[in-house]
Amino acid sequence: MLLTTVLLGACGRSGETQGNNTEAGGNAPTNITIKGSDTVLPLAQQEAEKYMQKNAGAYITIVGGGTGVGISAMQEGTTDLAMASRPLKTEEKLKLKGAAKDVKEALIAYDALSVVVHPSNKVNQLTREQLERIFTGKITNWKEVGGNDEKIVAYSRETSSGTYEFFKEHVLDKKNYAPGILMMPATGSIVQSVSQTTGAIGYIGLAYETKEVKALSVSYDQGKTFVAPSVEAAKNKSYPISRPLFLFYDNSVAGKIKPFLDYIMSAEGQKIVLETGYVPLG
Numbered sequence: 001m002l003l004t005t006v007l008l009g010a011c012g013r014s015g016e017t018q019g020n021n022t023e024a025g026g027n028a029p030t031n032i033t034i035k036g037s038d039t040v041l042p043l044a045q046q047e048a049e050k051y052m053q054k055n056a057g058a059y060i061t062i063v064g065g066g067t068g069v070g071i072s073a074m075q076e077g078t079t080d081l082a083m084a085s086r087p088l089k090t091e092e093k094l095k096l097k098g099a100a101k102d103v104k105e106a107l108i109a110y111d112a113l114s115v116v117v118h119p120s121n122k123v124n125q126l127t128r129e130q131l132e133r134i135f136t137g138k139i140t141n142w143k144e145v146g147g148n149d150e151k152i153v154a155y156s157r158e159t160s161s162g163t164y165e166f167f168k169e170h171v172l173d174k175k176n177y178a179p180g181i182l183m184m185p186a187t188g189s190i191v192q193s194v195s196q197t198t199g200a201i202g203y204i205g206l207a208y209e210t211k212e213v214k215a216l217s218v219s220y221d222q223g224k225t226f227v228a229p230s231v232e233a234a235k236n237k238s239y240p241i242s243r244p245l246f247l248f249y250d251n252s253v254a255g256k257i258k259p260f261l262d263y264i265m266s267a268e269g270q271k272i273v274l275e276t277g278y279v280p281l282g
Contacts, residue, residue: 030055032257034062036070036083037162038187039111039205040245044083046276051263060260064186067162074248075099080257082248085111085162085205102251108264110279112206112234113167113241116191116213118198123147125217125226128240131171134201137178142199155190155202158183166243167203206231207277234279245278 034044041064048060070082075096088096088103096103115131117123123146126134133139135154143149156177157164168174184190190202195212202213206229209215217226220240233239247264249257263269270280 029057029059030256030259032058032060032081032260033079034060034070034081034083034247035065035073035079036081037067037085037245038064038157039085039163039207040083040108040247042205042207043109043245043273043276043278044247046272047264047269048260050268050272051260054263055259058260066158066160067165068160071096071248074103074250075101077250080249080253084246084248085243086165087244087246088248103248104251104254106247106249106261106264107244107281108247108261109245109270109273109281110234111243111245112229112231112239112279113163113203113243114206114209114215114229115201115203115218115241116194116209116215117201118194119212119214120198121147121214123216124214125219127219127223128171129222131218132173132175135167135172135177135181136175137180150199153197153200154178154181155193155200156181156183157187157190157203158185163187163203163205167241170243171203171241206234209277231274231277231279242279 034048041062044062048062052058052060067084067086070079070084071088071092073079074082115126121142123142126145130139130145134152135156139145140152141149142152156167168177182193184193187204187208190204191208191210191213194200194202215229217228218240219226227233227239229239229241234242247261270282273280
């Protein structure tokens with residue numbers, strides 16, 4: 001019950017964007033619903049805000065909750081666009097096909113996944129192997145990786161999150177998270193928790209970085225080279241934890257959502273991608 005309340009509260013405070021069609025000049029408004037990935041959420045909000053300023057008849061509602069939530073909503077027909085920070089799983093494709101959904105994929109941007117700790121933590125870098133051992137419960141104290149003698153408190157997104165899946169596959173080498181990992185309902189919750197816990201570590205989308213947390217440099221070559229997360233490092237592929245971001249939709253709504261998708265793909269839309277802290281396609 002508590003988890004549900006937190007999730008709904010998070011969506012209600014920062015996960016929803018609505019347009020105003022009072023200046024539509026009598027034209028029938030275009031209502032678009034978007035749901036899913038918290039990683040994509042800030043980008044979708046910015047794109048929608050600028051799009052609605054240019055198209056008075058457009059009315060866009062956006063809610064987070066996780067990639068899995070968005071894909072389920074698309075299957076149920078309760079959202080036009082599903083935000084996702086990972087590709088569709090095989091079982092999701094089968095379910096969507098069973099629901100007679102002709103799903104289309106739109107790659108809209110790329111993102112760097114930042115590993116963050118409390119600003120007071122003297123650890124500035126970790127290897128992929130160390131991250132794997134921390135999040136699978138093999139390393140439990142910061143002194144094991146050059147930090148203070150303090151218990152590691154690891155935070156993760158919950159299982160419905162595409163970020164959870166991506167981190168498990170690409171950082172944990174498909175190994176299971178430790179049973180004691182604290183699962184959070186939204187990326188913002190991880191930022192808040194890490195900022196308030198000196199022994200904390202978590203992972204967030206680059207656009208969620210704040211001064212309240214410290215991003216670590218990461219090595220994928222056994223400690224030879226460490227790279228800090230940034231738009232530039234993700235763009236030139238020197239930062240190893242980067243991923244594509246998607247919008248999925250059923251072909252039946254293609255006509256309705258095409259102008260908005262075209263806007264995201266335009267030079268102006270991709271400029272917003274960069275300004276919001278993500279990596280443009282071009």
